[in-house]
Amino acid sequence: MTDDINQFVLPIIPIAPDGFKSGFVGIIGRPNVGKSTLMNQLVGQKIAITSPVAQTTRNRLRGILTTEKSQIIFVDTPGIHKPHHTLGKIIVKNAQAAINSVDVILLVVDSSVPSGGGDRYIIELLENTKNPVILGLNKSDQQSSEYQPLDESYGNLIKEYNWPIIKFSALTGEGLETLQNTLIEKLDPGPYYYPPDLVTDQPERFIMGELIREQILQLTRQEVPHSVAVVIEQVEETPNITRVFAAINVERSSQKGIIIGQQGSMLKAIGTAAREQIQKLIAGEVYLKLFVKVEPKWRQSNLRLAEFGYRLEK
Ligand code: GDP
Ligand code: MG
Numbered sequence: 001m002t003d004d005i006n007q008f009v010l011p012i013i014p015i016a017p018d019g020f021k022s023g024f025v026g027i028i029g030r031p032n033v034g035k036s037t038l039m040n041q042l043v044g045q046k047i048a049i050t051s052p053v054a055q056t057t058r059n060r061l062r063g064i065l066t067t068e069k070s071q072i073i074f075v076d077t078p079g080i081h082k083p084h085h086t087l088g089k090i091i092v093k094n095a096q097a098a099i100n101s102v103d104v105i106l107l108v109v110d111s112s113v114p115s116g117g118g119d120r121y122i123i124e125l126l127e128n129t130k131n132p133v134i135l136g137l138n139k140s141d142q143q144s145s146e147y148q149p150l151d152e153s154y155g156n157l158i159k160e161y162n163w164p165i166i167k168f169s170a171l172t173g174e175g176l177e178t179l180q181n182t183l184i185e186k187l188d189p190g191p192y193y194y195p196p197d198l199v200t201d202q203p204e205r206f207i208m209g210e211l212i213r214e215q216i217l218q219l220t221r222q223e224v225p226h227s228v229a230v231v232i233e234q235v236e237e238t239p240n241i242t243r244v245f246a247a248i249n250v251e252r253s254s255q256k257g258i259i260i261g262q263q264g265s266m267l268k269a270i271g272t273a274a275r276e277q278i279q280k281l282i283a284g285e286v287y288l289k290l291f292v293k294v295e296p297k298w299r300q301s302n303l304r305l306a307e308f309g310y311r312l313e314k
Contacts, residue, residue, distance in 0.1 A: 013192050022071040022190035023103035025183055028126075030118045033110040034138040038170035039063040039076045042180065046277075047200040047207060048076050049214035062201040064194050070184045071192055073201075075102055086299060099125065104132050104186045106179075111137035111167065115153045123157055132186045133163045136179065141169040204282065205232045211277040212246055212290070215270045216259065224258050227251040229298060233291075241285040244278065249295040256292045267292065 016022070027035045036048035043063040063074040099105060105126065109119055126133055135158055137151055155165060166182055168175030194201070209230040216228050227250050234245040250256050260267045267290055275288040 013195050016071075016191045017069075020069060020071075020189060020191070021184055021187040022073075022193060023187040024073045024075055024101070025104045025106055026075045026077060026099060026102035026131075027106050027108060028077050028099065028122065029108035030110070030122065033108045034170040035108050036061075036076055038108060038136075038138065038168075038176075039074045041170050041173055041176060042072075042074060043199045045199045046280075047202065049210045049217075064198050064200060065180075066192070066194075066196040066198075067184075070187065071190075071194070071196070072180075072183055072187070073193055074106075096125065099129055099131075102131060103188070104134065104183060105129065106134050106136050106183065107163075108136045108138050109154050110139050111150055111154060112139040112142035114150055115157055119154070119157055133161065134179075134182060134186070135163050135165045137165065137167040138170050140167045140174060141172050205235060207281060208232050208235075208244060208278050209246065211281065212248070212270065212274040212288075214277070215273045216248065219266065219269055219273070220258055224250065224255045227255055227299065228259075229295075241287055242282060243287045243289070245289045246291070248290055248292045249298060250292065251294070251296055251298060253294050256294050259292050 027039060029035050034050075036050045039048050039061075040046050040050070040063070043065050047063055048061050061076045063076060065072045065074065107122065107126065109115065135154065137154060143150065151165075151167065158165075164182060166175065166179050168179050170176075200207070209232045212230045213228060216224065216230075229249040231247045231249065232244060233247055234243075236243040248259060250259060258266065259270070261269070271288050271290050274290075275286050278288065279286045
């Protein structure tokens with residue numbers, strides 16, 4: 001290989017100064033507690049899609065926060081729950097893999113609602129980890145002071161461990177500086193793992209697909225969302241516009257009907273909203289063409305899962 005080639009493919013990763021700290025922080029918790037919102041807020045850009053519908057995040061996604069003295073790589077995991085089908089099992093397996101492959105674990109709970117069995121289930125999964133754990137009480141903005149007993153109910157769950165407890169709002173940003181400092185404290189000295197200006201390890205194409213899926217989740221509140229896989233089939237870049245061709249795969253033709261809507265109205269709404277988001281992502285003009293395909297039982301097929309980009313991690 002010549003130097004010429006290297007110049008094009010290798011991003012610049014600086015040598016870390018003395019005392020630089022870095023490492024991987026696994027964000028884990030039940031679905032809908034605000035893990036993806038938190039990661040977006042911490043890295044300062046929307047890289048993980050969020051929604052009021054549980055089970056929005058499917059793949060493991062990394063968000064990178066670089067400061068002068070540290071680099072934290074957040075690993076957003078899909079919410080942990082009892083699995084029902086192949087996709088569900090992959091999601092839980094990946095979450096478990098994340099627990100053991102990171103340096104610090106940030107267990108996020110929704111402190112605006114009482115703790116429950118789902119929280120205990122996750123704490124049990126963490127019982128044997130040697131990694132430091134921090135308990136994050138999210139959604140502090142939704143709490144009024146009379147709800148303090150809720151914090152206590154989470155504190156009681158982890159009484160036998162010495163985990164620090166930090167309260168914050170991923171939505172407003174309140175308390176996140178303290179969270180960030182505590183996380184850095186727990187990290188060991190280490191190198192830059194990624195170039196300082198990178199905010200995610202995912203290629204743009206993947207995020208484009210996720211932005212489309214996000215609009216489907218938000219606009220169709222039916223059986224459809226969990227059966228949807230978006231595949232970006234083609235991206236054509238020209239100086240003035242980027243053309244994106246994406247397939248929306250569903251499992252049944254009834255779902256195809258819902259996504260297309262009356263005279264194509266739903267598909268149009270999805271396309272318009274997703275196009276706006278993608279334009280923000282790439283900071284340029286976008287033409288977005290969406291196709292809807294029926295792919296029966298793709299969630300049960302390992303082959304299809306792999307094709308649609310869901311990795312099973314060891
Ligand atoms: P995840 O499933 O844990 O990744 O949760 P998401 O990040 O997708 O968030 C689920 C829902 O909770 C979304 O509607 C978010 O807007 C909302 N949410 C997340 N964090 C906060 C917060 O700090 N305060 C409030 N009020 N809502 C939040
Ligand atoms: Mg999520």
